Amino acid sequence: MNWNSPAEFFAMGGYALYVWGSFGVCALAMVLEPWLVRQRRNTIVQSLRRQARAEKLDKEHA
Amino acid sequence: MSNRLINWFKYASPASFYPVAGKMIPWFWLLAAMFGAAGLWLSFFVAPTDAVQGEGYRIIFVHVPASWMSMFIYLVMAGWAGIGLALNARLSGMMAQALAPTGALMAFLSLWTGAFWGKPMWGAWWVWDARLTSELILFFLYLGFMALQAAIDDPRRADKAGAILALVGVVNVPIIYFSVKWWNTLHQGASVSITKAPSMAMTMLWGMLLMALCLWMYSIAVALTRARAIMLEREAHADWVKTLAEVRA
Numbered sequence: 001m002n003w004n005s006p007a008e009f010f011a012m013g014g015y016a017l018y019v020w021g022s023f024g025v026c027a028l029a030m031v032l033e034p035w036l037v038r039q040r041r042n043t044i045v046q047s048l049r050r051q052a053r054a055e056k057l058d059k060e061h062a
Numbered sequence: 063m064s065n066r067l068i069n070w071f072k073y074a075s076p077a078s079f080y081p082v083a084g085k086m087i088p089w090f091w092l093l094a095a096m097f098g099a100a101g102l103w104l105s106f107f108v109a110p111t112d113a114v115q116g117e118g119y120r121i122i123f124v125h126v127p128a129s130w131m132s133m134f135i136y137l138v139m140a141g142w143a144g145i146g147l148a149l150n151a152r153l154s155g156m157m158a159q160a161l162a163p164t165g166a167l168m169a170f171l172s173l174w175t176g177a178f179w180g181k182p183m184w185g186a187w188w189v190w191d192a193r194l195t196s197e198l199i200l201f202f203l204y205l206g207f208m209a210l211q212a213a214i215d216d217p218r219r220a221d222k223a224g225a226i227l228a229l230v231g232v233v234n235v236p237i238i239y240f241s242v243k244w245w246n247t248l249h250q251g252a253s254v255s256i257t258k259a260p261s262m263a264m265t266m267l268w269g270m271l272l273m274a275l276c277l278w279m280y281s282i283a284v285a286l287t288r289a290r291a292i293m294l295e296r297e298a299h300a301d302w303v304k305t306l307a308e309v310r311a
Contacts, residue, residue, distance in 0.1 A: 013117035022175040
């Protein structure tokens with residue numbers, strides 16, 4: 001084990017800004033990207049659903 | 063004999079690839095989480111402090127895997143693009159398009175974490191060094207590929223134009239990889255070499271490999287999810303899309 005206390009862990013031997021700046025941005029990116037992809041999927045699925053409903057209504061009223 | 067061979071062309075159509083990809087995605091997320099947890103544990107709690115760089119060297123555990131993935135994803139993307147050009151298969155273009163943003167993200171993370179490592183160790187966020195510059199060009203190649211595809215309305219023509227750009231850009235990948243050998247650079251040499259015995263502690267090496275596997279599984283999961291969205295967007299009027307359970311009215 002390298003650390004004697006949580007404070008020592010977060011200080012990263014004086015390199016806190018650089019280590020956490022690297023890992024933090026990577027973590028943020030790996031949360032944001034899947035979220036954006038999910039949004040993209042929801043958009044297209046919703047538009048396809050609307051289309052299907054419209055076609056169904058068209059058939060019922062024909 | 064024929065029934066013993068898997069008919070790979072069957073999966074080359076979006077209609078049959080879409081459900082298969084949907085079943086695989088959760089497993090890749092699970093693998094990414096497992097490799098990530100193990101990799102982070104090794105990176106922060108098992109790998110020893112570096113004699114020269116202290117705790118600052120721990121950036122390696124995310125910098126090297128992101129850099130590997132940025133190059134590897136480019137090769138896979140160019141491979142799909144090449145298959146698309148040669149066989150004129152619809153799926154290939156969709157896969158290349160799905161990989162590009164994730165590859166661009168990995169190239170960005172490689173540059174970002176590199177800057178955050180360069181500042182404390184070299185005293186500069188950025189230098190115009192061969193390794194850094196060629197990685198920056200890779201990032202621009204991804205952006206160029208995405209911009210070119212977005213600028214062409216007809217998706218099949220966009221695929222072809224993008225494929226040529228992707229294939230020409232492949233020349234940059236060996237330049238990045240060998241840049242530290244070909245030129246005298248500030249950047250250190252390859253971290254892992256097949257021909258040399260590893261020069262770092264085994265725990266460091268394992269931490270890096272596990273983090274690389276995590277990013278690999280993550281990239282597959284995200285790219286497959288994006289590919290499925292692209293399939294729906296492009297094939298919105300196809301019968302197979304209309305019969306999907308998630309789409310039916």
